[in-house]
Amino acid sequence: MATIATTVPELPDLIVVSEAFDAALRGRPLIRARAPGPLAVRGTPAELEAMVGQRLVALVRRGKFLRFQLDRDAIAVNAMLTGRFQLAEPSRPVPTRTAVVLAFGPRGRAPDRTARWTRGAAWMPPNDAAVEVRYRDPTQMGKVYLLPAGQERAIPGYDGPGGATEEQGPDADDPALTLEVWRDRIRRHPGELKPLLRNQAFVAGIGNAYSDEILHAARLNPFRKRSSLAPEEVDELYAAMRQTLARASDMLRARVPPKFETEVRDFLAVHLKGGTPCPRCGTRISEVSSRSEATSWCRGCQR
Numbered sequence: 001m002a003t004i005a006t007t008v009p010e011l012p013d014l015i016v017v018s019e020a021f022d023a024a025l026r027g028r029p030l031i032r033a034r035a036p037g038p039l040a041v042r043g044t045p046a047e048l049e050a051m052v053g054q055r056l057v058a059l060v061r062r063g064k065f066l067r068f069q070l071d072r073d074a075i076a077v078n079a080m081l082t083g084r085f086q087l088a089e090p091s092r093p094v095p096t097r098t099a100v101v102l103a104f105g106p107r108g109r110a111p112d113r114t115a116r117w118t119r120g121a122a123w124m125p126p127n128d129a130a131v132e133v134r135y136r137d138p139t140q141m142g143k144v145y146l147l148p149a150g151q152e153r154a155i156p157g158y159d160g161p162g163g164a165t166e167e168q169g170p171d172a173d174d175p176a177l178t179l180e181v182w183r184d185r186i187r188r189h190p191g192e193l194k195p196l197l198r199n200q201a202f203v204a205g206i207g208n209a210y211s212d213e214i215l216h217a218a219r220l221n222p223f224r225k226r227s228s229l230a231p232e233e234v235d236e237l238y239a240a241m242r243q244t245l246a247r248a249s250d251m252l253r254a255r256v257p258p259k260f261e262t263e264v265r266d267f268l269a270v271h272l273k274g275g276t277p278c279p280r281c282g283t284r285i286s287e288v289s290s291r292s293e294a295t296s297w298c299r300g301c302q303r
Contacts, residue, residue: 007263009064009079011172011205012248016256017085018061021133023118024087024125026111028104029055030070031130035144037099040083040137042153043146050148051075056104063168063204065158068102074147075102076155077135083142084261086134087125095261097138105130123258136261157200172203173245182238186226193229194222194295197241206241212271212296214244216280221302222295270296 009017033048035041041048054070061067066085068075077083077100086095090103106128110119118124125131135144145155157167169185170177189202196202197211206214215222218240220233229237248267255264265271269279274287274296283300 007209007265008081008207009083009263010207010210011061011064011245012210012252013256013263014061014064014066014079014205015173015249016252017260018059018066019115019253020118020121020123020257020260021066021085021087022059023111023114023121024131025056025059025104025133026114027055027057027107027109028131029053029107030102031105032103033101035100036094037097037137037140040099040135040140040142041144041146042155043144043148047073047146047148051146061171061205062158063171063200064207065155072149074149076145076147076158078143078145078155078158079135079137080142082139083135083137084263086132086136086261087123087258088132088134089125090130090132094134095136097140098134098136099140099142100135100144102133102135103130104132117253121257167201169199169201169203172205172241173249177203179235179238183231183234186234186237190226192222193220193224193226193237196226203241206245208293208295209265209268209271210244210248213248213268214241216270216278216298216302217244219301219303222297224303270298272296 030052033052035048051070051073054072056068056070058069064078066077094101109127145153147153185202189196189199193215194211197206197214218237220237251267252264270285272294273285276285278285278298278300281301283298285296286299287294287296
């Protein structure tokens with residue numbers, strides 16, 4: 001029986017996938033598209049077939065969504081709990097429970113202005129070869145939204161390539177999310193700190209694992225109320241968010257490729273490390289579970 005993933009792709013995971021897939025696929029034509037798991041697809045077979053022949057002009061991440069922008073149409077994917085992405089040669093076996101397969105053909109040359117770490121990478125598919133993106137989702141909890149040009153299709157929690165709405169705040173790594181903007185936004189959101197960081201309407205892209213890591217880096221208890229924070233603690237939380245996500249992204253860029261479907265989390269400081277010593281103060285890490293999700297923190301140095 002296949003193992004069901006219990007970790008959710010979050011901003012660092014999706015940064016690596018989006019940067020790598022953009023470098024590998026931009027400029028290639030979509031030559032085949034099929035949906036072995038149609039329950040995960042929001043759209044019709046005819047809409048998917050109509051996308052064949054269009055060229056991929058951009059692959060971007062927005063919050064926890066990936067958007068494949070073609071010449072005319074687009075595909076947006078929210079992997080949710082169990083969705084994973086694979087970049088593979090067409091000859092490789094397609095994993096079980098694969099929901100969507102997008103096959104891209106050769107291109108003339110690699111695109112300009114790709115993420116620096118992808119340039120010259122050994123896993124990069126040759127420009128003269130075809131390559132497939134497989135979206136695998138054992139539970140089909142995630143969703144693949146087909147977005148034909150000129151047709152409106154509601155995507156819960158998503159507002160498009162940029163901007164902020166009531167449903168989705170700015171990306172947690174967005175340069176426009178300055179400290180001043182952060183201070184203004186955080187005043188509008190009450191409640192405990194961990195749910196606040198996970199609230200996509202506050203900032204987009206953070207989930208269960210990295211909220212634990214950010215709060216540990218900021219030395220803040222996950223159950224504290226936002227209203228209890230001193231001004232300097234608000235600033236420390238912002239700095240911890242930026243630094244934690246940036247460090248994690250760098251780590252994943254080095255360790256994830258070419259197995260983009262695999263999530264690497266063994267380097268995290270506290271998340272799912274209950275009962276082990278805190279790497280900062282040595283206190284045993286506490287952990288509580290609710291609805292199959294764990295909150296991990298250190299009672300010794302998180303106040």
